[in-house]
Each structure stands twice: as C-alpha cells, then as structure tokens.
Amino acid sequence: MALVVIGGVAAGLSAAARARRLDPRLDILVLEKGNVISYGACGLPFFIEGRVRDARELTVYTPEYFRRQRNIEVRTGARVVSISHSRREVALESGERVRYDKLVIATGARAGAAGITGADRPHVFRLHTYDDAVRLKAFLAEKRPKRAVVIGAGYVGVEAADALRRNGLAVTVLEQGPNALLRDDPRLTAALQKQLERHGVELRCGAAVAVIEPDHVAGVPCELVILSAGFTPNVELAAEAGVEIGRTGAIRVDDRTETSLRGIFAAGDCAETFHLVSGRPAYIPLGTTANKMGRVAGANAAGARERFPGVAGTTIVGAFGMAFAVTGFSAAQARSEGFSPVLARVEAPVRPKYYQAAFGAPRSSLTTVELVADRATRRLIGGTVIGEDGAAGRINVIAAALAARMKVEDFEALDLAYSPPFAAVWDPLLIAAQQLVKEF
Amino acid sequence: MALVVIGGVAAGLSAAARARRLDPRLDILVLEKGNVISYGACGLPFFIEGRVRDARELTVYTPEYFRRQRNIEVRTGARVVSISHSRREVALESGERVRYDKLVIATGARAGAAGITGADRPHVFRLHTYDDAVRLKAFLAEKRPKRAVVIGAGYVGVEAADALRRNGLAVTVLEQGPNALLRDDPRLTAALQKQLERHGVELRCGAAVAVIEPDHVAGVPCELVILSAGFTPNVELAAEAGVEIGRTGAIRVDDRTETSLRGIFAAGDCAETFHLVSGRPAYIPLGTTANKMGRVAGANAAGARERFPGVAGTTIVGAFGMAFAVTGFSAAQARSEGFSPVLARVEAPVRPKYYQAAFGAPRSSLTTVELVADRATRRLIGGTVIGEDGAAGRINVIAAALAARMKVEDFEALDLAYSPPFAAVWDPLLIAAQQLVKEF
Numbered sequence: 001m002a003l004v005v006i007g008g009v010a011a012g013l014s015a016a017a018r019a020r021r022l023d024p025r026l027d028i029l030v031l032e033k034g035n036v037i038s039y040g041a042c043g044l045p046f047f048i049e050g051r052v053r054d055a056r057e058l059t060v061y062t063p064e065y066f067r068r069q070r071n072i073e074v075r076t077g078a079r080v081v082s083i084s085h086s087r088r089e090v091a092l093e094s095g096e097r098v099r100y101d102k103l104v105i106a107t108g109a110r111a112g113a114a115g116i117t118g119a120d121r122p123h124v125f126r127l128h129t130y131d132d133a134v135r136l137k138a139f140l141a142e143k144r145p146k147r148a149v150v151i152g153a154g155y156v157g158v159e160a161a162d163a164l165r166r167n168g169l170a171v172t173v174l175e176q177g178p179n180a181l182l183r184d185d186p187r188l189t190a191a192l193q194k195q196l197e198r199h200g201v202e203l204r205c206g207a208a209v210a211v212i213e214p215d216h217v218a219g220v221p222c223e224l225v226i227l228s229a230g231f232t233p234n235v236e237l238a239a240e241a242g243v244e245i246g247r248t249g250a251i252r253v254d255d256r257t258e259t260s261l262r263g264i265f266a267a268g269d270c271a272e273t274f275h276l277v278s279g280r281p282a283y284i285p286l287g288t289t290a291n292k293m294g295r296v297a298g299a300n301a302a303g304a305r306e307r308f309p310g311v312a313g314t315t316i317v318g319a320f321g322m323a324f325a326v327t328g329f330s331a332a333q334a335r336s337e338g339f340s341p342v343l344a345r346v347e348a349p350v351r352p353k354y355y356q357a358a359f360g361a362p363r364s365s366l367t368t369v370e371l372v373a374d375r376a377t378r379r380l381i382g383g384t385v386i387g388e389d390g391a392a393g394r395i396n397v398i399a400a401a402l403a404a405r406m407k408v409e410d411f412e413a414l415d416l417a418y419s420p421p422f423a424a425v426w427d428p429l430l431i432a433a434q435q436l437v438k439e440f
Numbered sequence: 441m442a443l444v445v446i447g448g449v450a451a452g453l454s455a456a457a458r459a460r461r462l463d464p465r466l467d468i469l470v471l472e473k474g475n476v477i478s479y480g481a482c483g484l485p486f487f488i489e490g491r492v493r494d495a496r497e498l499t500v501y502t503p504e505y506f507r508r509q510r511n512i513e514v515r516t517g518a519r520v521v522s523i524s525h526s527r528r529e530v531a532l533e534s535g536e537r538v539r540y541d542k543l544v545i546a547t548g549a550r551a552g553a554a555g556i557t558g559a560d561r562p563h564v565f566r567l568h569t570y571d572d573a574v575r576l577k578a579f580l581a582e583k584r585p586k587r588a589v590v591i592g593a594g595y596v597g598v599e600a601a602d603a604l605r606r607n608g609l610a611v612t613v614l615e616q617g618p619n620a621l622l623r624d625d626p627r628l629t630a631a632l633q634k635q636l637e638r639h640g641v642e643l644r645c646g647a648a649v650a651v652i653e654p655d656h657v658a659g660v661p662c663e664l665v666i667l668s669a670g671f672t673p674n675v676e677l678a679a680e681a682g683v684e685i686g687r688t689g690a691i692r693v694d695d696r697t698e699t700s701l702r703g704i705f706a707a708g709d710c711a712e713t714f715h716l717v718s719g720r721p722a723y724i725p726l727g728t729t730a731n732k733m734g735r736v737a738g739a740n741a742a743g744a745r746e747r748f749p750g751v752a753g754t755t756i757v758g759a760f761g762m763a764f765a766v767t768g769f770s771a772a773q774a775r776s777e778g779f780s781p782v783l784a785r786v787e788a789p790v791r792p793k794y795y796q797a798a799f800g801a802p803r804s805s806l807t808t809v810e811l812v813a814d815r816a817t818r819r820l821i822g823g824t825v826i827g828e829d830g831a832a833g834r835i836n837v838i839a840a841a842l843a844a845r846m847k848v849e850d851f852e853a854l855d856l857a858y859s860p861p862f863a864a865v866w867d868p869l870l871i872a873a874q875q876l877v878k879e880f
Contacts, residue, residue: 010865043794043860057794155859276855287865288858309853316857325857354483354497392862393833396869397840399855404844413749415716415839417756417765418728419595420483422832425450425727429836 001026003301004090004098006080006237007106008032009041010287011268013061014294015104016072019302026302028072029098031090033079036130037063042287044133045156048140049163055134083241085261102263102301105238105251106294109231109269109285116151116227118212124225127160136226145169145223151209152229153180155317158192160226161201162319170200172220174207176229181317185330187345191368191386192324199320231285233270246272248283255307257297265301267293274310277328277381277402278337284313314399316392323391327399328382331372340375341382344436348428350389355420369394369432371408375440378407394429408436441466443741444530444538446520446677447546448472449481450727451708453501454734455544456512459742466742468512469538471530473519476570477503482727484573485596488580489603495574523681525701542703542741545678545691546734549671549709549725556591556667558652564665567600576666585609585663589656591649592669593620595757598632600666601641602759610640612660614647616669621757625770627785631808631826632764639760671725673710686712688723695747697737705741707733714750717768717821717842718777724753754839756832763831767839768822771812780815781822784876788868790829795860809834809872811848815880818847834869848876 003019005012008030016030030037038061046052063074079093089099111126118124123145125136139145148164150157153175161171173180173196179189180203193203209218212225233250235243244260246252251266253259255274259266268290275282289311296308316325334341349356349365356365367387374381383398385391401411412433418425443459445452448470456470470477478501486492503514519533529539551566558564563585565576579585588604590597593615601611613620613636619629620643633643649658652665673690675683684700686692691706693699695714699706708730715722729751736748756765774781789796789805796805807827814821823838825831841851852873858865 040792040794040860040865042858042865043792046795046860052794286858288856291865292853309850310855312855314855314857316859316862318859318861323862327855327857352480352483354480354492355486390830390833392857393830393836396833396837396854396856396867399857400837400840400844400846400851403850403854404840404846406840406844410749410843411840413732414836414843415750415752415754415767416728416836417754417767417832417839418482418726419756419758420480420486421758422756422763425480425482425731427836 001101002099003028003102003104004100005030005104005106006090007108007268008037008074008076009039009106009108010290011294011297012104012106013038014291015106015265015267015298015301016066017070018295018298020070020072022299022302022304030066030072030074031078031080031092031098032074032076034129034131035076037061037074037076039130041128044127044130045159045163047133048127048136048160049166055130055137058130080237083237085241085264103265104297104301105243105259105264105266105270106268107234107237107270109233111227111231116209116212119227121212121214123214123223124212124227126227127156139224140167143223147222148224148226149174149217149220149222150226150228151217152227153203153205154182154228154230155315157226157228158317158319160228161196165199165201169224172202172204172222174209174218174220175203175205176208178205180205181324181326183326183330184332185384187370188324188326188330188384192319195319195322231269233283233285235270238266238270246281248272248281250283252281255309256300256305257293257308258300265297267297273308276310276312282311282313284311286315312399312402314395316395322386322388325385325391325395326383327395328380328402329372330382330384334372334374334381339381342373342375342436342439343370344432344439345370346428346432346435348426348431349424350387350428351422351424352420367391367394367428369428371398371432371436373408373436378409378440379405380408380411397429408433412437441541442539443468443542443544444540445470445544445546446530447548447708448477448514448516449479449546449548450730451734451737452544452546453478454731455546455705455707455738455741456506457510458735458738460510460512462739462742462744470506470512470514471518471520471532471538472514472516474569474571475516477501477514477516479570481568484567484570485599485603487573488567488576488600489606495570495577498570520677523677525681525704543705544737544741545683545699545704545706545710546708547674547677547710549673551667551671556649556652559667561652561654563654563663564652564667566667567596579664580607583663587662588664588666589614589660589662590666590668591657592667593643593645594622594668594670595755597666597668598757598759600668601636604666605639605641609664612642612644612662614649614658614660615643615645616648618645620645621764621766623766623770624772625824627810628764628766628770628824632759635759635762671709673723673725675710678706678710686721688712688721690723692721695749696740696745697733697748698740705737707737713748716750716752722751722753724751726755752839752842754835756835762826762828765825765831765835766823767835768820768842769812770822770824774812774814774821779821782813782815782876782879783810784872784879785810786868786872786875788866788871789864790827790868791862791864792860807831807834807868809868811838811872811876813848813876818849818880819845820848820851837869848873852877
C-alpha cells in the first residue's frame with residue numbers, strides 16, 4: 001500500500017505522521033513543491049517583527065527527521081503537475097510519475113491579489129510562505145522603507161501592520177470590505193480600529209485597491225506594500241483530475257475528508273470543512289484546522305474510519321498586546337445563516353478590583369465579551385472576546401459551548417474557576433450570559 | 441411580602457439583590473451578625489501578603505449603598521439566635537423579633553479546628569473573616585514572628601503560606617490528610633509540594649495536629665499558627681428550626697435551593713449543592729457557588745422558578761505564581777463515586793517553541809493537563825491544569841465540557857483558538873485528549 005501526500009506543511013505532514021502511526025508498513029511519500037517543510041507559517045509576522053530572529057527557528061521538522069524517525073519519505077522541490085486517478089499516479093514537473101493507492105491533497109492556498117495592477121512590483125510582498133518572509137526581511141534591511149501600506153485587514157494583515165509599526169514604519173491598512181478580520185461585525189472592526197489608531201496604525205475599510213503605484217497606493221504614499229487580501233485555495237490540480245470543487249471554491253470533502261473520488265482525501269487550506277454551528281460547508285483556512293483535518297485524512301487514508309466534526313471558526317489575533325478573538329457567528333452572519341440572533345455585549349473586569357489595583361495594571365483589567373444566541377432554540381451560536389488578558393481561554397470556553405450546542409441558561413450556570421489572582425467571582429463570560437438571558 | 445436574609449456576605453447579598461431586581465415592592469431585610477458586609481473574603485490572604493494595603497479595599501458594598509441604591513435594609517451586628525417557622529419569625533440576640541414571609545439562610549461556614557488543643561492561644565489565627573485578617577495583620581506588625589505553621593493545606597492554607605513566605609517568614613504547612621487541596625490526588629499534591637519547596641515552604645501531609653504549644657506545633661518551632669483545617673457549615677440555627685441537614689453535614693436543598701421547610705431557602709457555605717458529574721449532593725463551599733446559589737435563592741424567594749444545576753467543583757489556587765486548577769473528579773474520587781476512570785496526563789508548551797524562545801520566558805512555557813474520563817460512557821468527568829500561564833482558561837474549558845457531558849472524542853475535536861502569542865497550534869488540552877483516546 002502506497003500513500004502519497006501532496007504538500008509538506010501543516011495538513012500534509014499531519015496526515016503522513018498519523019497514517020504512519022496507524023500503519024507501520026505503509027509506504028508514505030510526501031511531495032512538497034517548496035524548499036522547506038513543516039514551517040510555522042503563523043510565525044512569519046513575528047520573524048518580520050524581529051523577535052523571532054532567524055526564520056529557521058520556524059522550521060519544526062526537516063525531511064531527514066521524517067525519514068529517520070518516522071520512516072516517511074519527504075521530497076522538497078517536487079511539484080506535482082497532474083493527477084491521474086484512473087492510473088492511480090501523479091506526475092511531477094520533472095516528468096517522473098509516482099504511483100499511489102491512497103492520495104492526500106494538501107496543496108494549501110495562495111495569498112490573493114486578484115485584479116490588482118502592479119502586484120508584481122519589487123516593493124510588493126506577500127506574507128504567506130517562508131520565502132516571502134525571507135525576501136521581505138531582506139528588503140526591510142536593505143531599503144529601509146519608512147512607510148508601508150498593508151492591503152487587506154485579515155489576520156495576516158493585522159499582524160503585518162503590528163510587526164511593521166514596531167519596526168518604526170508608518171503603516172496604513174486598506175481593507176476592501178466594510179469590516180476587518182474577515183467577520184461581518186462592525187463593532188469588532190471599530191474596536192480593532194481604535195486599538196490600531198492608539199498605536200499609530202491607520203485602518204481604512206471600504207478602500208478598494210485597483211492599482212499599486214511605485215510610490216503610493218490609493219493616494220497613500222509608501223515604499224513598501226504588503227498584500228494580504230484573502231486566500232485562494234489551490235484546487236487546480238484536484239479540479240483537473242476530476243475532483244469536485246464545492247460552492248465555497250475549495251475542494252469538497254465528506255466528514256471523513258474524502259473527496260468525490262474514492263481514495264483521494266483533501267485537508268487544510270485547499271479544502272472545505274463544515275461549520276459546526278450551521279452544519280453547512282465552509283471555507284475557513286487556518287493552521288489548527290489544517291492540522292486536525294490532516295490527522296483525520298491520514299487516519300482514513302490508512303484505513304481507519306474517523307470523522308472530522310467541523311469547525312466553529314475560532315480565531316484569535318493580537319494587535320499591540322490586545323487580543324481579538326471570535327468563534328461561531330457574529331449577529332450579522334447569524335442572520336444571513338438563517339438564525340434569529342439575540343445579542344449581549346458587556347465590558348467587565350477579569351479580576352477583583354482590589355486585586356487589580358494592588359498589583360498595578362500591566363494589562364488592562366477590562367475585557368469585552370459578546371455572546372450571540374439563536375432566539376428560537378436559545379442555543380449559543382457565536383461569541384467575541386476582546387482584551388489583554390485571558391482572551392484565548394474565554395473564547396475557548398465559548399467554542400466548547402458551541403460544540404456542545406449549549407443553551408444560554410446552561411452557559412450562565414457554568415462553574416468557572418475563581419481566585420483573585422486569576423479571575424473575578426463573576427467571570428465576564430457569566431456576566432455576558434446573564435445579560436443575554438435578559439435579552440430574550 | 442417580607443423577605444428576610446440571614447447573612448450579609450456573598451450568598452446573602454446576592455439573594456437580596458436578585459430578589460429586589462425581580463420584585464421592586466418586596467420588603468427586604470438582611471441581618472448580618474458581623475460588622476461589615478460584602479467583603480471579598482477570598483482577598484484576605486492578599487491583604488496579609490501586603491499588596492492589598494487596606495482591608496477596607498476588600499469591602500465591595502456598604503449597608504448605605506444597599507439602602508439607597510437598592511432599597512434593601514441591611515443591619516450589621518444583628519445576630520439571629522432562633523427561627524420559628526410556624527410563626528414565620530426570627531429572633532435576634534437583642535430579643536427583637538422580625539417577621540418574614542420568605543427566608544433565605546446564608547449563615548456561611550466557620551474555619552474548623554475540631555479537637556485541637558491550644559487553638560485559642562493568642563498566636564493562633566484563622567483567615568476566614570475580615571476581623572481575622574485585621575487581627576493577624578496587627579500581630580504580624582507588632583510581634584514580627586519569624587516562623588509560622590499553617591495547619592491545613594486547603595486553598596486558604598496554601599494562600600496563607602504563600603503570603604507569609606513573601607513576608608519573609610519560614611513556613612511549614614501541616615496537612616492531616618494524605619493529600620493537599622482537598623483532593624484525593626497524589627500527583628497534584630506532589631506538584632504543589634515541589635512548587636512550595638522551590639520557594640522555601642515545607643509541606644507535610646499525613647501530619648495530624650492534636651496540640652498547639654506556645655512555641656511549636658508537632659515539633660515545628662513557630663511564633664505564629666494559621667488554622668485553616670477545613671470548614672464547618674453553620675447549620676445550627678437551621679437545624680434547631682427543623683430544617684433538614686444533609687448527609688454532608690450542610691443544609692439540604694432541592695435544585696431550587698429550597699430547604700425541607702417550604703419558604704425557607706439556603707445558599708452558600710452553609711448549604712449543600714449537587715455535583716453535576718455525579719448528580720449527588722456535595723458540600724463544596726466556594727465564593728462563586730455562594731454567589732450563584734444566592735442569586736437562585738433570591739429569585740425563587742421572590743416568586744420565580746429558577747434551577748441551580750449544581751457545581752463541577754472547579755477551583756484554582758496560586759502558589760508563588762503557579763496555578764493549580766481542578767474540576768470534576770480526580771481518578772481516585774471517580775473510583776469512589778462508582779466510575780471506572782481512564783486517565784491521561786501530559787506536559788506540553790502553551791505557545792510555539794519559537795515564539796516562547798523569542799519572547800523570553802517570564803513564565804514557564806509548559807503546562808500540565810490531566811483529563812479523567814469514564815470508561816463505560818467515554819464522558820469526561822474531571823481534569824487538572826497546573827501552569828503559570830492560562831490555567832484558568834483551560835480549566836474552564838474542561839468545566840464547560842463536564843457541564844455538557846462531553847465525550848472525549850468531542851473534546852479532542854474542539855476548535856480552540858490558535859495564534860503564536862496566545863496559544864500553540866495543538867493546545868495542551870487537545871494533546872491530553874489525544875492521549876486519553878489512546879488509553880481506552
């Protein structure tokens with residue numbers, strides 16, 4: 001039995017490693033078109049920022065490691081140009097053909113810039129691959145740009161703006177849509193805008209960019225441009241092989257991550273998943289999802305029968321020390337998904353006031369929690385947490401409640417930890433839930 | 441309609457405030473035997489430690505506030521000596537009688553020291569009430585003791601040891617039982633012991649104390665003794681009135697917090713609650729529970745029909761910056777509750793290694809997560825988190841899973857937040873869940 005995996009980053013390597021664990025005798029080959037594998041792509045902004053000094057620190061595993069420790073063959077610089085499923089083989093750019101019994105497609109996504117003229121100018125960078133980051137870093141050192149424009153206010157755009165601003169550049173973020181962070185939520189956008197402006201970064205929403213000029217973008221003068229305007233899933237290879245593409249534009253898979261062609265699985269940024277609140281297909285490319293889907297794809301390719309239950313769309317991003325975390329649907333998204341949303345938003349202290357006062361305030365004591373529930377079923381269907389302390393933990397509690405299809409009354413009664421150094425007697429999550437109950 | 445509440449701290453005041461919110465016309469009287477109300481008892485160790493400088497900062501509300509802002513009459517120094525439910529009246533120490541239609545008993549608990557000779561010596565202190573703390577603080581300032589013995593390694597004992605050690609005292613903690621933190625869990629005890637010893641505090645378990653001598657306890661020389669050996673619920677008043685006491689020794693209540701006598705409710709440290717994992721009555725006196733139960737008691741006393749769904753026993757305590765957090769049952773507790781526990785314990789980094797390395801390590805990057813599931817049903821039934829970063833958030837995710845009766849596979853699939861500054865791509869919770877699945 002031969003398993004071939006196309007793509008050697010998060011989803012691909014997770015699939016290969018899991019398949020090996022379940023079946024020691026499988027022949028496993030990973031084909032990666034780039035020069036490095038297994039790098040922490042989410043760490044690239046922190047390499048640009050400077051606190052991760054050497055991009056090589058972002059590389060978790062080497063091909064040698066996989067070969068020796070896992071008995072998995074990993075080839076870099078190996079670009080697959082076609083898949084012939086009837087012959088069960090893939091063709092490489094070199095002309096070589098490789099047979100498979102099971103195939104995992106983990107071709108990822110590419111940073112989008114559809115229709116922007118001038119996107120290939122030498123001062124325009126993406127921040128998506130290891131090589132992108134190394135080239136941008138060299139540009140910063142050599143050209144010492146003073147002003148940057150970031151196109152796109154998604155997660156990478158915000159992290160890039162933070163990183164460049166901390167390097168002393170004047171930064172303007174231009175977002176085509178009405179809202180930032182890929183979420184239909186004006187209040188989240190307003191909170192982010194306030195935090196960015198407090199640290200000298202301008203955020204303009206509704207700012208479509210058609211042309212990147214050598215010295216300005218949409219009238220904003222700059223010597224550096226970061227393109228972070230969305231992702232396009234790399235589905236061409238799969239589509240040409242006859243694999244069905246979903247309505248989101250990504251590869252359609254079932255809840256076992258199998259594609260429309262038996263024996264071909266897909267996982268990570270190239271694939272659709274299910275939104276566990278709506279039960280519908282969704283395209284939410286994230287590193288955590290890639291790793292989890294990859295594990296399931298690898299297990300099933302190795303003959304197991306595992307299910308990937310979908311995602312809640314939980315994400316967190318930092319901007320100058322403040323975390324912006326979301327899960328499930330915003331009120332507006334809930335409405336377009338057919339729910340009748342009920343919403344509560346509170347700002348509350350994360351620790352008792354006397355403790356906060358006594359220990360000084362290296363971080364703000366206040367956190368914002370927003371909860372969204374469905375009027376008909378009283379189920380929680382979304383949440384937002386904004387704060388400098390404990391935002392990840394709080395959004396994760398909401399994510400667990402979404403997965404459990406928890407009602408707002410049950411959420412309100414959660415027995416959360418309390419002790420002055422760590423939490424307030426009424427956690428902001430519970431105060432928000434009390435408020436939400438009143439809104440029904 | 442007259443509502444009388446006996447006790448003016450967490451449960452009593454929560455009950456009064458909630459009743460007022462639901463019924464603006466109710467006559468509400470709170471009778472508190474002490475001199476202050478609404479103080480953050482959980483903050484007392486931090487007043488002893490010194491970073492909360494004035495004990496008055498721990499007082500959240502005054503009787504005046506309740507009178508003016510909430511139209512709730514609060515009398516301090518008003519000790520109730522008997523309840524006559526047939527006449528619907530309580531008698532005060534002064535001889536005065538007060539009529540009620542509904543009664544909430546929130547008489548709390550007292551710090552235990554059953555059977556210890558010498559517990560009334562002048563160098564022996566409890567750390568349970570506002571007055572306890574003020575007297576201990578004065579003793580520390582006047583007598584400048586060099587060595588302290590803390591009797592009891594529960595939450596207050598550990599916080600007291602931390603506070604005294606930071607004040608420069610040599611501290612020994614003597615625990616009668618085999619384990620610390622009120623939990624049948626040798627590994628938790630060992631982890632706590634290690635952390636305490638690293639900071640110069642000795643913890644001895646299995647060290648029963650019969651006598652407190654003027655200059656030593658069980659052979660440990662000391663000029664100061666803290667008695668923090670368990671709580672005894674204040675049930676005498678209720679019992680004499682004919683209210684049923686549960687097998688735990690606390691006041692028995694139904695899931696609406698009503699006692700065996702119709703119209704009398706009980707909440708907080710004097711009352712039993714339900715353990716939501718076992719469904720059985722439990723006595724777990726904590727500030728959060730007191731507040732939540734109080735709210736439900738107040739609502740139902742005001743005519744609503746609200747349910748208190750029970751507790752998971754979630755607690756967190758800090759020792760020199762390290763958090764020790766638990767929820768549900770330990771493996772040993774699970775066994776004595778009739779479960780067949782399956783256990784996994786992992787130590788894993790809370791952030792990507794490259795990020796942790798780059799940003800230095802003000803806190804340790806490793807956290808310990810232990811999960812306990814039931815073999816028959818695969819339900820999660822308990823968890824432990826030990827770490828310097830994010831322990832509250834992680835234990836709360838487990839607590840939410842317990843409330844939702846989540847199975848280990850569903851927990852493993854949780855869509856938790858990931859971004860290098862805040863979390864690892866595989867949160868330690870998920871790594872523990874993966875390990876747990878393998879143990880079945």
